[in-house]
Amino acid sequence: GSFGRKGGRAVQYGEFIAALRQRGLCQVYLLTGEEPYFIERARQRLLTAICPDETIWPELVERVEGDRPVPEVIERLTTTPFFTEKRVLLFSGTRLFSEGKAVPDKEGKKQSRSERDMERLMATLAAMPPTNYAVFETPVKADKRRKIYKTVQKVGLILDADPVTAWNIDAWLREKLMELGREFDRAAREYFLGAVSLMRPISLFFLDQELTKLALYTDAKTFTRADLECAFSSLPEVSGFALFDAVDARDVRRALILLERQIADGVFLPFLLAGLARHVRALWQAKEYMAQGLQGKALGGPLELNPYIAAKVGKAAPSYDAALLRRVFLHLANADYTLKTGQAGPEVLEEAVIALCRRKV
Numbered sequence: 613g614s615f616g617r618k619g620g621r622a623v624q625y626g627e628f629i630a631a632l633r634q635r636g637l638c639q640v641y642l643l644t645g646e647e648p649y650f651i652e653r654a655r656q657r658l659l660t661a662i663c664p665d666e667t668i669w670p671e672l673v674e675r676v677e678g679d680r681p682v683p684e685v686i687e688r689l690t691t692t693p694f695f696t697e698k699r700v701l702l703f704s705g706t707r708l709f710s711e712g713k714a715v716p717d718k719e720g721k722k723q724s725r726s727e728r729d730m731e732r733l734m735a736t737l738a739a740m741p742p743t744n745y746a747v748f749e750t751p752v753k754a755d756k757r758r759k760i761y762k763t764v765q766k767v768g769l770i771l772d773a774d775p776v777t778a779w780n781i782d783a784w785l786r787e788k789l790m791e792l793g794r795e796f797d798r799a800a801r802e803y804f805l806g807a808v809s810l811m812r813p814i815s816l817f818f819l820d821q822e823l824t825k826l827a828l829y830t831d832a833k834t835f836t837r838a839d840l841e842c843a844f845s846s847l848p849e850v851s852g853f854a855l856f857d858a859v860d861a862r863d864v865r866r867a868l869i870l871l872e873r874q875i876a877d878g879v880f881l882p883f884l885l886a887g888l889a890r891h892v893r894a895l896w897q898a899k900e901y902m903a904q905g906l907q908g909k910a911l912g913g914p915l916e917l918n919p920y921i922a923a924k925v926g927k928a929a930p931s932y933d934a935a936l937l938r939r940v941f942l943h944l945a946n947a948d949y950t951l952k953t954g955q956a957g958p959e960v961l962e963e964a965v966i967a968l969c970r971r972k973v
Contacts, residue, residue, distance in 0.1 A: 622756075622770035625650040626783060631769055632661050638768045639740035641747045642761070644709065644754040645773030649816035651749055654771050655702070662700060662745055673700045679707045682729035686736050693743055700745045708733075709754035709761055734763040776816060778809040779912045779919060788820060792827045799837035805918040806853050807844050810887055852879075852887040855965075859891075860928040864969035871965055875958050881951050884961060889944045892968070896937040898922075898929040932971060940964050 622644075623631065641658060643651045663672055676688060685703070693699035737760075740746065746768075754761050754770075764770055776784050785804070789795055796804060808814060822843045826835060841854070852874065858867035874884060894915055901914050909919035911926045943964055950956035 622765065622772045624772055624774065625654060626787065628654055628769065628771045629657055632657060637661060637745070639742070639745055640737050640764050640768030641745070642709065642750070642754060642764045642768065642770040643747065643773060644750045644752075644771065645775075646751065646753065647773040647775045647816065648751065649820070650771065650773035651751075654773070655747065655749070658747065659700065662698060668696065672696050672698060673702055675702045675704060676706075678705050682708075682725055682733050686729075686733055689736050689740065689744060689746055691744075692741060698743050698745065700747060703746070703748045706748050706750055708748065709750055709758060710752060730760060734760055737763055738767050740767075776814055778805070778811075778814065778917055778921070781805070781808055781814070781918065784816065788823055792823060794823075794827055794833055794835055796835050796840075797837070800835045800840050802920065802924070803837045803840050803853065805921050806856075806924075807840070809917050809921050810853065810890065852884055855884075856888070856891045859965060859968045860931075862931075862969050862971065864966060867965050867969055868962060871958070871961060881958065881961065882948060885944055885948055885951060888961065888964060889941065889948075892937055892941045892944065892964075894925050895929045895932050896934065896941065898926050899932070899934055899937070902926060902929060932968070936967065936971060940967055943967075 622642075643654050645651065659669060659673065660666075663669065674688070676685075680688075680703070685708070688701050691699070737746065748764075756762075761770075808819070826839055826843050830839060832839075852870075855867055855870040855874070858870055871884070875881070894917065897915055898911055901911055906914065908923045908926060910922075911917070912919035912922035915922050915925065917925065943960070947956060947960035947964070950960065
């Protein structure tokens with residue numbers, strides 16, 4: 613395709629899909645990075661662009677697992693299709709784009725990649741038969757200094773599947789809601805971003821699945837906070853979100869009720885403690901950054917929070933004394949050990965919640 617001949621830089625998922633839609637197909641693709649969600653979605657969209665009829669995919673796609681010797685890769689790339697008009701070679705788990713020339717074969721022995729073989733491979737990729745498509749997938753970040761990487765950059769398209777973080781998930785969320793034909797009201801958006809900021813790590817597969825299920829359960833065009841609380845209530849790492857709201861609002865009665873409810877629901881106490889400790893640390897750090905002049909959404913980067921949530925933390929932080937936050941944080945650090953060794957129970961969490969709500973050192 614024209615895009616393949618022009619070449620270009622590696623792109624993120626949204627740009628990758630736009631390139632497929634607007635600029636046509638090229639013969640060679642590299643899907644690389646640490647976010648399997650984007651690699652899987654990009655592969656699906658790519659196969660659909662090559663052949664919209666999914667029933668033909670089993671005959672069309674030849675999956676090659678693991679790292680293969682370069683001559684074998686070249687042979688597969690140049691073999692013309694027999695029973696279909698097109699042929700897709702999907703190389704999964706290849707190390708061709710990783711640093712180093714020696715890789716273990718099936719028996720665990722090291723096999724060297726000669727420069728001559730690599731030159732032949734690069735020449736093959738630059739002159740692929742129009743019937744054949746090569747898709748290389750690697751779960752680790754490709755080495756951009758390698759000649760083969762630069763070859764694919766010239767003749768094909770590269771996806772950089774970087775993990776989504778709490779502070780840059782907005783683009784993914786916007787695209788997902790557009791796909792569903794739905795939107796969030798203000799409270800739902802606040803809850804979602806707050807819940808995501810507590811997920812370690814963020815699972816896009818889970819979020820995608822829950823929002824899709826939510827769209828099936830309700831016909832309403834706008835999702836509410838209640839909808840999302842229902843969807844995420846089973847997740848221990850985000851179920852404490854309402855608790856932190858109550859603590860920041862100094863509502864000790866509501867905070868203790870929410871804490872008791874979570875304990876009664878069987879949420880693992882160290883999970884609750886970890887979430888509370890993260891919140892206390894964020895408040896403490898926010899105070900320090902605000903003293904240096906950072907305000908509002910600008911706190912997002914240093915706090916590693918979505919800017920919207922960071923602004924909310926920044927709004928609550930001035931009502932806390934730094935000495936209190938330090939004492940509670942140290943209390944929670946000690947409580948983590950006593951909880952895990954069975955020397956303490958929920959009372960250590962209750963003590964921290966009460967101290968935070970009353971803002972007393």
